[in-house]
Amino acid sequence: MAIEIETPSVGLSKVAVSETHGEDSPYFAGWKAYDENPYNEAYNPSGVIQMGLAENQVSFDLLEEYLEKHSEATNWGNTSCCFRENALFQDYHGLKSFRKAMASFMEQIRGGRAKFNPERIVITAGATAANELLTFILADPGDALLIPTPYYPGFDRDLRWRTGVRIVPINCDSSNNFEITPEALEAAYNEAESMNIKVRGVLITNPSNPLGSTIKRSILEEILEFVTRKNIHLISDEIYSGSAFSCTEFVSISEVLEARGYQDAERVHVVYSLSKDLGLPGFRVGTIYSYNDKVVTTARRMSSFTLISSQTQQLLASMLSDVEFTQNYIKNNRERLRKRYEMIVDGLKKAGIKSLKGNAGLFCWMNLSPLLEEPTKENELALWKSILHEVKLNISPGLSCHCSEPGWFRVCFANMSEQTLEVALRRIHDFMNKRECMKTIV
């Protein structure tokens, strides 16, 4: 886990030669297999179906419809001064209209149960940058952030690579649906202490990736109580907040704070992005919302390295300040994701596969541990390989998410058409049937 120290090649930095970027992991073979043989309904119906990519492609038509109706507003139109002002705008505060629109959008996602002040919004090029930036600000090299497992594999790179900060896992398991417990929090903190590592904060993803479920209010309160007691920070990555299947199921840390009059709020920082909820990962739109003035000031200065293109800020300022559009989008997006989720869970059930009860996100957390002869890392890897090469599905193995129990896999369902999802489910069904038959023969 530590950054490897090797003899640098041609005098490069240790960061450059370390493997903390994480791309030498065996799971990249999945991507390679897909790239070399990508599924296409018409041209390559037996190719690899990409189910390892958490992208939201179910609601593009709503965005395209908006753009077609409002091309004047989102473009620079005929006013020449607009283009010029926009192209020159490099102020790290970000466009005021953009920040206002983001604040309003975040409030709508939370059903108005939390208020966001545009002055506390710091812009970054994607949540990738936001998470790294916060880590630079909240922790020194060698310090640690506690993160509940299983977690988004990208954190290994985003939080550790250039910052030199470590991740100590808060182990969660299936016995209680992978919920975070006060005991697990304490255990992680103590583990860090025993290694002489200073813990600077807890980072949660809510809704969770890869679990596809939201964190209960009571657990959020426990986490807040824990970080307050230890006098450390809490980062809440709420990138999937608009992808909860119903508005009321998702409770944001911001609601918990508002309900208690913002007591202890200065240790809390929220990360958000439009990559998942709006399906715009290419636009690199990330934000940090901090309740701590010094963090806001410092993060803003640091965002100089990773600002959002003013062209993109302008487009989104228009789009997201159209309340009629956003309300309609949020509602429909949630509904479509819920339908997709039900479709995949039903399909998996029919194939004899159980999955964790989910209520958010672009993926489902399925349990293939019954297929493992023994619950080992090697067996999970072997199963993953056979799903990749025989079933031709690229799914994400739990071990890549640091899950403490082998046999769990994340399967994405929102980055493809319904037809493709049906094909994938059929393949899974056939695969499971074959294994059943093999069992009875043996």
Place this chain on the structure above:
Amino acid sequence: MEFKSSQILSKLATSDQHAENSPYFDGWKAYDNDPFHPTQNPHGVIQMGLAENQLSFDLIEEWIKKNPVASICTREGVDAFKDIAIFQDYHGLPEFRKAVAKFMGKVRGRRVTFDPDRVVMAGGATGANELIMFCLADPGDAFLVPSPYYPAFDRDLSWRTGVKLLPVACESSNNFQITLQALEEAYKNAQKANIKVKGLIMANPSNPLGTTMDKDTLKSLVTFINEKKIHLVCDEIYAATIFRAPNFISISEIIEEVECNRDLIHIVYSLSKDMGLPGFRVGIVYSYNDTVVNCGRKMSSFGLVSSQTQYLLASMLSDEEFIEMFLKESSKRLGNRHKIFTRGLVEGGIKCLESNAGLFCWMDLRPLLKETTFEGEMELWRVIINDVKLNVSPGSSFHCDEPGWFRVCFANMDDETMQIALRRIRTFVGERKEMDAQVNNKRWKKTLRLSFSSRMYYETSLSPHMIPSISTSSFTTCSCDLNIYLKVII
């Protein structure tokens, strides 16, 4: 609501390396509090500390109007919306990389070609400079940098990377050209102090000098770094702002003529100055080192260019006819502006370093200093900000070794504003010289406020409201959140 947050944040966060606590941001404060406007505030502060290229927007706007399909938000272009919106591959859009490589070649007169597969994106040149440092140096390592240099290097290259900058002073005696002797000495001193030098970084064309390096100098730099086995990073962000001879020679051309280990050569580029699009955050790292390209590409995840912007620029930059015309016209306009501005300065008795590039002049105001010290420079600067009402950048903010030099930008305003600025300068210089003559042999105390009123510097009739509200003694460090220090010298 303190929860001891100063102890709770990282050392990086609580350090001053963001560089914004310097007294120099007062120039920006003065501008922000009293910005010049031709009709609404004709006696306000004119912004001359901002190196922006605003002379050729009309050309770009016209292109955009003629090419609606290049935008994914127009009816003509919306078909591409979905594919572009989901494209987050850190390799970048292939057509974007191709267009950038071609553009870079064109800017260098097609004397060299660039490989699209070596083009790595970053969040502006700010992001690109930081990224290359992360790839080449460890915390505590050092990079030599010829001074005077762009002040934001202190933040961009050092803040989060922990890399030290070792200025190599250049002198006015030879027009601030870097000498091998100075480099050798700086390198030796670093070795003596046990500081590990990993490379040399420089901007060519230079900010703040506005000059380009000649072939011999560039060749000797390549020989120097090759012999020492250290890296060479060339920030060529002003490559297309050349407006007169001598022509720009890029490091990419030199390495075709000089034997060297190409793994040591890296270029930083951006569209913020050449195209005048700083808001779009288009930074590029172009390295001849495969490992750096691979590592840099992964690192670019932290600062990718918006795919919407990549798409637009891919289209624009590959319109050969437009680019050919734009580069020619932009250069012509910059040249004209430079000519008129420097002529105006000369008429006012101010000399500038002879320059052939950039969006600014390097003014020699040494004759106007009360004392040839940096205190003297600050005193002069305060007068220029508060009384002459021009925000110019003092040489000390560029780590210049000699007091009295100031950078003044000329491409971020229209012709009329420039003329007003020139008039104010001429009046000021006249008054200052007269005052010098009157107080011959008198020794000025540092704290004594200059006695002539700001009314001298205004073109029209007076009004009580024109007396500046900011006193020259009130240069206290302000803790308010403004990115103005860096705007003083961007």
